[in-house]
Amino acid sequence: MKHIKIHEEYCIGCRLCEINCLVKHSHTGKIIKAFKEESPRAFPRIRVEEEGCLSFALQCRHCEDAPCVENCMTGAMRRDKENATVLCDEEKCVGCWMCIMSCPCGVIKREKKTRRIASKCDLCGGVDEPVCVAHCPNEALTYE
Amino acid sequence: MARSLLFPEFKIERDKERCIACQVCVRQCANDVHEGSDTEDTVVSQEEKCVGCQRCVNLCPTNALTVQTRKDGFRPNGNWEDRHLRGIYKQAETGGILLTGMGCDRLYPVYWDHLLLNASQVTNPSIDPLREPIELTTYLGKKEEKLDIHWEGDSPVVRTRLAPQLGLEVPVIFSAMSYGSISYNAFRSLAEAAREAGTFCNSGEGGLHPDFYPFGENIIVQVASGRFGVHRDYLRVAAAVEIKIGQGAKPGIGGHLPGEKVSKEISRTRKIPLESDAISPAPHHDIYSIEDLERLVFAIKEAINYEKPVAVKIAAVHNVAAIASGVVRAGADIVTIDGIRGGTGAAPQVIRDNVGIPIELALAQVDERLRLEGIRHHSSLLIAGGIRSSADVIKAIALGADAVYVGTAALVGLGCHLCQKCYTGKCNWGIATQDPVLTKRLNPNIGRRRLVNLLRAWAFEIKEMLGGMGVNAIESLRGNREHLRAVGLSREECSVLGVKAAGEGW
Ligand code: SF4
Ligand code: SF4
Numbered sequence: 001m002k003h004i005k006i007h008e009e010y011c012i013g014c015r016l017c018e019i020n021c022l023v024k025h026s027h028t029g030k031i032i033k034a035f036k037e038e039s040p041r042a043f044p045r046i047r048v049e050e051e052g053c054l055s056f057a058l059q060c061r062h063c064e065d066a067p068c069v070e071n072c073m074t075g076a077m078r079r080d081k082e083n084a085t086v087l088c089d090e091e092k093c094v095g096c097w098m099c100i101m102s103c104p105c106g107v108i109k110r111e112k113k114t115r116r117i118a119s120k121c122d123l124c125g126g127v128d129e130p131v132c133v134a135h136c137p138n139e140a141l142t143y144e
Numbered sequence: 145m146a147r148s149l150l151f152p153e154f155k156i157e158r159d160k161e162r163c164i165a166c167q168v169c170v171r172q173c174a175n176d177v178h179e180g181s182d183t184e185d186t187v188v189s190q191e192e193k194c195v196g197c198q199r200c201v202n203l204c205p206t207n208a209l210t211v212q213t214r215k216d217g218f219r220p221n222g223n224w225e226d227r228h229l230r231g232i233y234k235q236a237e238t239g240g241i242l243l244t245g246m247g248c249d250r251l252y253p254v255y256w257d258h259l260l261l262n263a264s265q266v267t268n269p270s271i272d273p274l275r276e277p278i279e280l281t282t283y284l285g286k287k288e289e290k291l292d293i294h295w296e297g298d299s300p301v302v303r304t305r306l307a308p309q310l311g312l313e314v315p316v317i318f319s320a321m322s323y324g325s326i327s328y329n330a331f332r333s334l335a336e337a338a339r340e341a342g343t344f345c346n347s348g349e350g351g352l353h354p355d356f357y358p359f360g361e362n363i364i365v366q367v368a369s370g371r372f373g374v375h376r377d378y379l380r381v382a383a384a385v386e387i388k389i390g391q392g393a394k395p396g397i398g399g400h401l402p403g404e405k406v407s408k409e410i411s412r413t414r415k416i417p418l419e420s421d422a423i424s425p426a427p428h429h430d431i432y433s434i435e436d437l438e439r440l441v442f443a444i445k446e447a448i449n450y451e452k453p454v455a456v457k458i459a460a461v462h463n464v465a466a467i468a469s470g471v472v473r474a475g476a477d478i479v480t481i482d483g484i485r486g487g488t489g490a491a492p493q494v495i496r497d498n499v500g501i502p503i504e505l506a507l508a509q510v511d512e513r514l515r516l517e518g519i520r521h522h523s524s525l526l527i528a529g530g531i532r533s534s535a536d537v538i539k540a541i542a543l544g545a546d547a548v549y550v551g552t553a554a555l556v557g558l559g560c561h562l563c564q565k566c567y568t569g570k571c572n573w574g575i576a577t578q579d580p581v582l583t584k585r586l587n588p589n590i591g592r593r594r595l596v597n598l599l600r601a602w603a604f605e606i607k608e609m610l611g612g613m614g615v616n617a618i619e620s621l622r623g624n625r626e627h628l629r630a631v632g633l634s635r636e637e638c639s640v641l642g643v644k645a646a647g648e649g650w
């Protein structure tokens with residue numbers, strides 16, 4: 001399975017990965033509409049961490065032995081049989097946040113309105129090049 | 145505080161319909177021009193500090209931004225241009241020399257744009273570079289007058305000891321840009337690209353960081369008046385050594401790397417104390433004559449065991465041909481001449497824009513003088529200062545150069561937008577800066593790829609043009625001014641260039 005690799009030495013903290021991940025998970029998929037017209041606004045499944053001159057973008061690592069999958073009591077958090085990505089079935093999720101508590105990378109976010117969790121990298125649904133990688137202007141994210 | 149009379153040089157327009165208040169522009173401008181708000185979806189700009197580097201424009205994900213030169217609104221005046229007023233306002237305010245970066249931007253004639261190339265028709269066939277090989281390999285160094293060839297049975301043996309040569313796959317070298325004036329990542333991009341493309345880059349006068357010693361075979365190291373970072377291993381690791389007497393952007397004056405830029409790595413590379421100013425004196429204090437230069441050339445040759453060529457770099461000044469002749473006689477294997485449009489990390493604007501002569505004229509005169517004196521083969525001619533395209537390269541070679549240096553063009557390849565603020569150390573493109581937030585904006589993997597592409601594209605174009613002329617090796621074009629014709633030049637200019645006017649036949 002391919003993974004998104006983080007090259008923090010080249011991350012410029014522009015957050016274009018966040019912006020484009022949001023657009024990818026919006027209704028229209030159009031950047032201006034996603035920000036200006038859609039309500040509620042979609043949110044990114046990647047987060048740029050910054051301190052001093054260090055920055056990097058982190059998203060779900062799709063761990064081999066994923067603690068979130070192990071700890072999910074409803075089976076909402078599961079491993080996709082086809083491409084081995086860790087995905088969350090929003091229908092099954094009851095919002096207990098066990099996954100959030102067990103994720104060692106802190107990359108699962110709560111969807112505040114419904115109390116359900118939803119915000120998690122889905123590798124853009126199995127495309128050849130995930131959107132955050134494609135839009136990183138400095139190749140600080142690579143898919144290999 | 146008295147109000148400044150300076151006004152913004154650029155106008156920033158943000159299309160409200162498009163701006164999504166993502167603050168990418170805010171985060172990208174090292175000059176703090178844009179300001180976002182935590183509570184509201186608005187971004188505003190303070191134009192005074194904008195330098196027009198276009199970084200924010202390039203990264204804005206919705207194309208909401210335009211940064212344009214601001215119309216000054218002064219009453220039109222053919223004598224007093226806005227740059228004069230601006231300069232006076234600034235100097236009346238600060239009392240200091242105006243500093244700038246990059247090469248001269250004044251509208252002096254660019255002779256490359258007045259020279260046209262020849263092509264074959266009927267009487268001589270052109271060559272298709274896709275079907276037949278066209279040779280671009282170039283060797284820089286002293287060429288022998290004659291070869292002593294001895295026959296051992298049927299096989300010839302060359303007895304003459306050949307002078308060391310630099311072999312280039314394309315006749316383009318990255319010119320001297322020190323680690324200090326440019327970032328580590330920028331230097332790494334140049335070094336890696338030089339290695340991949342089969343050419344060289346030049347360390348500049350800042351010494352060589354230990355990380356770049358493995359690239360030595362593709363690096364020309366410089367010995368300048370400050371002698372920063374010069375030691376035995378530095379000389380020996382390189383492919384060639386260049387003594388820098390002058391630089392096209394600031395002939396006759398030295399250099400100054402402010403202490404703030406002398407970081408730990410740079411102090412280590414230059415072998416000077418942390419945060420101390422690195423001052424290169426205007427002259428070499430041990431060179432006051434051609435004889436003195438000869439002594440340094442041979443001291444270096446001794447140090448490197450006569451195994452590598454030694455170059456001497458001078459700026460194109462009025463008496464350049466006679467000086468170059470002296471330099472050749474001083475034993476230089478390569479003479480580098482840098483014209484008035486050559487770039488720099490920092491120079492007084494008045495010097496950059498008013499001292500020196502265009503490289504085209506200097507090159508034509510030097511080549512001719514060395515030929516007349518019968519010493520052209522003693523040294524190769526490497527020229528610098530204003531090469532912008534493959535057409536400029538091929539015209540330079542037809543005019544007499546062996547190869548060219550590109551500095552600005554390489555930086556543009558890396559993303560430079562010629563904002564001329566290199567001296568501020570706040571290059572938004574991560575090139576002319578040491579600020580760790582900015583330097584990582586240049587990913588050397590991308591940089592290397594872009595530079596290799598650039599050289600590859602130029603090589604293709606040069607081959608196309610050579611093929612069109614019916615010439616199958618760049619060597620055969622060198623100094624062949626019959627392949628050049630001038631348009632829009634005076635008789636005097638044509639005669640200095642040694643080129644006939646367009647329309648004149650053989
Ligand atoms: S791979 Fe797709 S879903 Fe995951 S963080 Fe990147 S853009 Fe978002
Ligand atoms: S797009 Fe790339 S450089 Fe920008 S914040 Fe994300 S990972 Fe860093």
Ligand code: SF4
Binds near residue numbers: 163164166204205208
């Ligand atoms: S980068 Fe473009 S869209 Fe984002 S805040 Fe700036 S102008 Fe607006």
Ligand code: SF4
Binds near residue numbers: 193194197198199
């Ligand atoms: S200085 Fe450069 S990045 Fe800053 S506003 Fe001007 S053009 Fe944009």
Ligand code: SF4
Binds near residue numbers: 559567
């Ligand atoms: S190197 Fe940087 S600071 Fe210098 S002109 Fe280019 S973009 Fe501007």
